[in-house]
Amino acid sequence: MTINFQSLHAPRGANGHFALGLFSGGGFAHEADRAASSDVFIGWKRGNQIACLPFFRSAQSAELAGFVGEQVKPSQLTISAFNESQIERNFHWATDTWRAPRISFSLATPVSGINVPPPEGSFQEFKDSILPAIPARLTLDNRDSSNPLQGFFAVNGLRGLQLLEGELTGWQTIQGYGFACRPSPNVRAVSHWDLPSLFTPPHPMPFPLTGMGVLLVKVPAGEIVTLDFVLGWYRSGIVTAGEQKLSYAYTNHYSSLPDVLSRALDLSPQLWNDAESFDRQLLDSRLSPDRQFILAQANRSYWASTMLFDAPPPSSGHAEDLRYVVNEGSFLMLNTLDLAVDHLFYELDFQPWVVRNLLDHFADEYSYTDQCGVSFTHDQGAYNTFSPRGFSSYEVSEQEGCYTYMTHEELLNWILGAALYIHKTGDRSWADSRRGLIALCYESLLNRDHIDPGQRDGLSDNDSSRAGGAGEITSYDSLDPSLGQTRRNLYIAVKCRGAYLALAWLFDYLGDEAQGREAKQSAELCKTSILAAFDPRIGYIPALMDGQDRSPIIPALEGLIYPHQMGIPPDAELTRCLRTHLETILRPGMCLFEDDGWKLSAHSNNSWMSKIFLAQHVAEKILGIPADSRADKAHADWWQIGCPSNPGIDQVFSGTTPEKNFFYPRAITSYLWLLNS
Amino acid sequence: MTINFQSLHAPRGANGHFALGLFSGGGFAHEADRAASSDVFIGWKRGNQIACLPFFRSAQSAELAGFVGEQVKPSQLTISAFNESQIERNFHWATDTWRAPRISFSLATPVSGINVPPPEGSFQEFKDSILPAIPARLTLDNRDSSNPLQGFFAVNGLRGLQLLEGELTGWQTIQGYGFACRPSPNVRAVSHWDLPSLFTPPHPMPFPLTGMGVLLVKVPAGEIVTLDFVLGWYRSGIVTAGEQKLSYAYTNHYSSLPDVLSRALDLSPQLWNDAESFDRQLLDSRLSPDRQFILAQANRSYWASTMLFDAPPPSSGHAEDLRYVVNEGSFLMLNTLDLAVDHLFYELDFQPWVVRNLLDHFADEYSYTDQCGVSFTHDQGAYNTFSPRGFSSYEVSEQEGCYTYMTHEELLNWILGAALYIHKTGDRSWADSRRGLIALCYESLLNRDHIDPGQRDGLSDNDSSRAGGAGEITSYDSLDPSLGQTRRNLYIAVKCRGAYLALAWLFDYLGDEAQGREAKQSAELCKTSILAAFDPRIGYIPALMDGQDRSPIIPALEGLIYPHQMGIPPDAELTRCLRTHLETILRPGMCLFEDDGWKLSAHSNNSWMSKIFLAQHVAEKILGIPADSRADKAHADWWQIGCPSNPGIDQVFSGTTPEKNFFYPRAITSYLWLLNS
Numbered sequence A, B: 001m002t003i004n005f006q007s008l009h010a011p012r013g014a015n016g017h018f019a020l021g022l023f024s025g026g027g028f029a030h031e032a033d034r035a036a037s038s039d040v041f042i043g044w045k046r047g048n049q050i051a052c053l054p055f056f057r058s059a060q061s062a063e064l065a066g067f068v069g070e071q072v073k074p075s076q077l078t079i080s081a082f083n084e085s086q087i088e089r090n091f092h093w094a095t096d097t098w099r100a101p102r103i104s105f106s107l108a109t110p111v112s113g114i115n116v117p118p119p120e121g122s123f124q125e126f127k128d129s130i131l132p133a134i135p136a137r138l139t140l141d142n143r144d145s146s147n148p149l150q151g152f153f154a155v156n157g158l159r160g161l162q163l164l165e166g167e168l169t170g171w172q173t174i175q176g177y178g179f180a181c182r183p184s185p186n187v188r189a190v191s192h193w194d195l196p197s198l199f200t201p202p203h204p205m206p207f208p209l210t211g212m213g214v215l216l217v218k219v220p221a222g223e224i225v226t227l228d229f230v231l232g233w234y235r236s237g238i239v240t241a242g243e244q245k246l247s248y249a250y251t252n253h254y255s256s257l258p259d260v261l262s263r264a265l266d267l268s269p270q271l272w273n274d275a276e277s278f279d280r281q282l283l284d285s286r287l288s289p290d291r292q293f294i295l296a297q298a299n300r301s302y303w304a305s306t307m308l309f310d311a312p313p314p315s316s317g318h319a320e321d322l323r324y325v326v327n328e329g330s331f332l333m334l335n336t337l338d339l340a341v342d343h344l345f346y347e348l349d350f351q352p353w354v355v356r357n358l359l360d361h362f363a364d365e366y367s368y369t370d371q372c373g374v375s376f377t378h379d380q381g382a383y384n385t386f387s388p389r390g391f392s393s394y395e396v397s398e399q400e401g402c403y404t405y406m407t408h409e410e411l412l413n414w415i416l417g418a419a420l421y422i423h424k425t426g427d428r429s430w431a432d433s434r435r436g437l438i439a440l441c442y443e444s445l446l447n448r449d450h451i452d453p454g455q456r457d458g459l460s461d462n463d464s465s466r467a468g469g470a471g472e473i474t475s476y477d478s479l480d481p482s483l484g485q486t487r488r489n490l491y492i493a494v495k496c497r498g499a500y501l502a503l504a505w506l507f508d509y510l511g512d513e514a515q516g517r518e519a520k521q522s523a524e525l526c527k528t529s530i531l532a533a534f535d536p537r538i539g540y541i542p543a544l545m546d547g548q549d550r551s552p553i554i555p556a557l558e559g560l561i562y563p564h565q566m567g568i569p570p571d572a573e574l575t576r577c578l579r580t581h582l583e584t585i586l587r588p589g590m591c592l593f594e595d596d597g598w599k600l601s602a603h604s605n606n607s608w609m610s611k612i613f614l615a616q617h618v619a620e621k622i623l624g625i626p627a628d629s630r631a632d633k634a635h636a637d638w639w640q641i642g643c644p645s646n647p648g649i650d651q652v653f654s655g656t657t658p659e660k661n662f663f664y665p666r667a668i669t670s671y672l673w674l675l676n677s
Helices: A062-068 A123-129 A257-283 A289-304 A337-350 A352-364 A407-425 A428-433 A435-449 A490-509 A513-533 A554-565 A572-585 A609-621 A629-642 A666-675 B062-068 B123-129 B257-283 B289-304 B337-350 B352-364 B407-425 B428-433 B435-449 B490-509 B513-533 B554-565 B572-585 B609-621 B629-642 B666-675
Strands: A007-009 A016-020 A027-030 A040-046 A049-052 A078-081 A088-091 A095-100 A103-108 A133-141 A149-155 A162-164 A169-172 A177-181 A187-192 A212-219 A224-233 A306-310 A323-326 A367-370 A373-376 A606-608 A651-653 B007-009 B016-020 B027-030 B040-046 B049-052 B078-081 B088-091 B095-100 B103-108 B133-141 B149-155 B162-164 B169-172 B177-181 B187-192 B212-219 B224-233 B306-310 B323-326 B367-370 B373-376 B606-608 B651-653
Touching: A007 A289, A016 A289, A027 A224, A040 A103, A040 A212, A088 A289, A095 A257, A103 A257, A133 A149, A133 A212, A133 A257, A149 A224, A169 A187, A169 A212, A169 A257, A177 A212, A177 A257, A212 A224, A224 A257, A257 A289, A289 A306, A289 A337, A289 A609, A289 A629, A289 A666, A323 A337, A323 A352, A337 A352, A337 A407, A337 A609, A337 A666, A352 A367, A352 A407, A373 A407, A373 A435, A407 A428, A407 A435, A407 A490, A407 A554, A428 A435, A428 A490, A435 A490, A435 A513, A490 A513, A490 A554, A513 A572, A554 A572, A554 A609, A606 A609, A609 A629, A609 A666, A629 A651, B007 B289, B016 B289, B027 B224, B040 B103, B040 B212, B088 B289, B095 B257, B103 B257, B133 B149, B133 B212, B133 B257, B149 B224, B169 B187, B169 B212, B169 B257, B177 B212, B177 B257, B212 B224, B224 B257, B257 B289, B289 B306, B289 B337, B289 B609, B289 B629, B289 B666, B323 B337, B323 B352, B337 B352, B337 B407, B337 B609, B337 B666, B352 B367, B352 B407, B373 B407, B373 B435, B407 B428, B407 B435, B407 B490, B407 B554, B428 B435, B428 B490, B435 B490, B435 B513, B490 B513, B490 B554, B513 B572, B554 B572, B554 B609, B606 B609, B609 B629, B609 B666, B629 B651
Parallel strands: A049 A078, B049 B078
Antiparallel strands: A007 A016, A016 A027, A040 A049, A040 A149, A088 A095, A095 A103, A103 A133, A133 A224, A149 A212, A162 A169, A169 A177, A177 A224, A187 A212, A306 A323, A367 A373, A606 A651, B007 B016, B016 B027, B040 B049, B040 B149, B088 B095, B095 B103, B103 B133, B133 B224, B149 B212, B162 B169, B169 B177, B177 B224, B187 B212, B306 B323, B367 B373, B606 B651
8 A cells, every 4th residue: 555645634514625645745725626736844854954744746936936036045955755665644534644753743534424503403513513624733753852853834835824823823815724723932833935945044934925834843852742733714705606695604603714723723632532533433343444545535535525505694504594515526516416316325324414405405496397207407506606496507408428418317316315314314394395296206207217107117218308309318427328328227227226116115104105005116117127138148237228238337236225225125036136247247358457446337447436335335235245355455546556646536547547636525435334334 | 020929908906807819828817826828719610610819729628528538529620720820910009909811809908097086086987997897809701601600709717607698698607707798699608618519519508517608609601790799807705805804896886797797898889999099099109119019018917917996895985995906917916116116107197096095005004114214015915915014925024135125115116106196196185194204204215324414425324124134125126136235226326316306396395495405415415426436447337336346237227217207307417427327338248138138237137127118218218318129129029929928027037037927017117108208
């Protein structure tokens, strides 16, 4: 394992992160479409020697040259980065720690969810859980020395520096982020363009024009000093456009970045305690180190993509004004519904109220009706811009391929989300309030098979009229047609069966046993068609059940997860069939890469991490296929070695990616490993 | 002359621009530290042929690949850019026009200033003059053809697209800019990732997830069509931090970007008329084409750097709440005072009220007192972040070289600004209100020579105590010490003499004839020392009048401009001496580059355009040295050929720069050529 990979250390709901881990840069970002890649200097200076953790590209500022022209000052300093062999990184569920000679540095990030908002939940617990800040800890060990040492945490790429003094020592910026500790005689906030300039005699000082903010700690000879500080984010005012003009929810609870930093410093001991307890929970789990790494990385990228909005003042601050959004990572689409259905396993365990929040906004604002009935949009907008009601930012008519409508799949996703939410929470009043919509969903789903009940076979056959003649696509939009095409797709069929079973459970729950029975029959029809499509000559079910295609796909399994999570007993026949399917295709040349990593479609090198983790879980927990540690090793390597600058990236092409600093939230599906372990 | 250079087409006071002219990209920017460099496609499509003006780097979107993975659609289109020989560019004072086969495109930008705000000025005229929008005109000529043609204006790099419909046809973005025309049957607003995708069958449509917004015009066979549209900028809410929390003034007069675009469309005929009238004025002037180019380029970069702030609502909307700021170009420092003194020749002609506004804020908020008396800070902050009262973002204590205090020079700048403002406007009530400060300035200036009146020689000798032991610097901070050091500096001395004469004029104006006489004597003392420093062996005055230095510098002349602008007759002896000085040093190996461009200091390759233009003007108008067209050619070439991506850049190193997309406002000193022609 390498330790040279980027991670996003992020609070909840602030769409901000502090990137750290990649040996070329990181730092603060706010509403960014890529992981930050500024120079970060964490290290110490003794005499003319400076040693840093390797989170920077250049020790000298390029901007400085723009100001001083040919006036370059010579520096007596030597600046070196620790090499990988000198550094120990402990990357846990909640904490991430680097240890190198004389220094250690840690960040702690949230694992659990946003607490239930008032009036149902506690005001203070809610407020604390949306605090847009994370704690950091820098320790400098000068015990073996007879000379003093200066330790520093320095971040470049800052703009509009304002010195924080009084109750805080640190920096805030016009970019809306900053960092601070409590005042102490051995700590100063200083700044400059780069380390050589900062340490040019006579001595470091605050210089607000520059871009590198620094906390500087004096460590006397023979001593060890630990500096606790916090990183925070704050953006005030209305930050969205289009259909909704909203503010970050934290702005209704904290007045400013200094207010946030101050509260975070007060909470810091508790935040570290919580973090260490989550670390311990994962370390004590039965997950392998590769899987622990994957979940810890995925969890961070999930939170980095989250936003909790509120109506601007005077907002009630209560649940009804809140709007939870998961950005689609670097793509920045708001609440992509075919991601939401993957996030909800994690969300239902930690913050089920956000699932309801999202389902409500889709139901009330982002649903529409086509020739078959109701469905839901792919997303609610992009780039903080809410799209017009009933329309996504992504779907366009009359265009084949990527960007076509996902009508059938998004209908499944809303049904499954609603069913899993109600099953998990027992929120009967919400179920009652959505009774009518649930019935419409069932009707719409049936019609997508065939308008004539007599001609239904459980498979998707009707492309939405919204698509304007183009063929509907699935969530797997950038893969080959074996996964990308909705019509008669095996992945959709198994998921559709899951949705019928979910509907049956919902109808039973709502006391409508007749509809429940009917929905079970719909599920049976699905199953029958799926089983009938199994081709014994090839040993698996072709991806497109059109009598011609022979593509092998792993996500055939995916739809089994929903009834499983709802406690609906598996169907032995279907389970057996899909086990055979997977056993047949899970081999090199078909759905395994050479390194034993999983290849979702035999006909595409584009394999999505979130969906692999989900499929692995179904294979192991439902189909009874043993876990393959070589596959886990391959997947961990794809992220760590193949895509090190792209925390949580989903689309991996034969173990690598052309993207740089790309991040994505969806791999939080890996939480299923822990949830059901 | 080449036509391949970037220009910033900008409204007044909005800190926004539309970059166009460089053959690799341009587009919208808002509060940016560099000229925009997105792909801009302005062209036409006939059949499968697309031809564009060359304002793009790549015709295919890199972002698209991130979405579609390996699913690349083949395109039948051929996309070509016109080459330079096919394009005629007419770059005038206010309009910029490109003509190529079948197409012409023009932008018009303001030349004159922001009108006097209410209550003194007209509400409507003020409001119109801060409209954050500029008009654009696209003409497609399909008269020679029997096939229809589609013309387009397309800008990439947009985020959060919202379609404008109803009264407008166009796009707005969450970035706060956009463009629109009035609805017409032959025009549509569409969008996509790139042109090949846009024109992939069946037909172009709005697709808000993407980043390329387009206005698409149908042109029937045999017709010529002109599309008038507008580009606009809008950022609401509080946009500054630190000592002042302010909004853009236009937000108190326009409710939204669509409101801005709509008003701009109404005003469009008048804006074009005004622009053409300014074009004509410059074309009819006696300025050479090189100088016309320089002024037209400088004027645009000046406006691109301006911001007019207002208190957030409920603001009075009146002058007392307004705050005019010129950003220091790509450096983004707010109201750098040693730039302000260069901008004011232009500002006093077009918008003298902004000079008073700036002088007031320096007097009331950004002045301080050191061991010699009062002075003013270098700037008022940076990156929209106002620094604490009495401190700039730039100046730091105890540090030699760039970033040291400019106390002496900034004192001169405030005095000269105040004097030129009062001289130009006859604003007696303001002069009266600043009477006390003017007297303090005089006292402070004297003390910087020597605290003991008996030991004064008119030259700067006392470094400010604020500098904490370091040597004060001049505005020429990144040049060698011959221009950078304040103590006994010739440039400072001549400017100091100008300030004493300006003070004498002010005291006379204020009726204090005794102080007026005294200030004249101070000016005489300066003059005597300057003349005494002339070294007949070398034929010029050394830059540092310390008896050792022998550096030749051109800005020795600079200080002559202030008494000249105030109508104070030149001193024959000093004029003669400085003429000899300039004649001696203005030669290759000293203060001329090999191409006959001016080299401000013989010992630095870093020569500043704004200061060259000012010095040229002094040489011609005051010293009577004939203009040298070879020098003008060299300077125009530096901008066009040496620094084509850097509109208005000041710091040019031997005709070129390592910077990319850097812009700067100060070269508006070139307006002196026209003002006094």
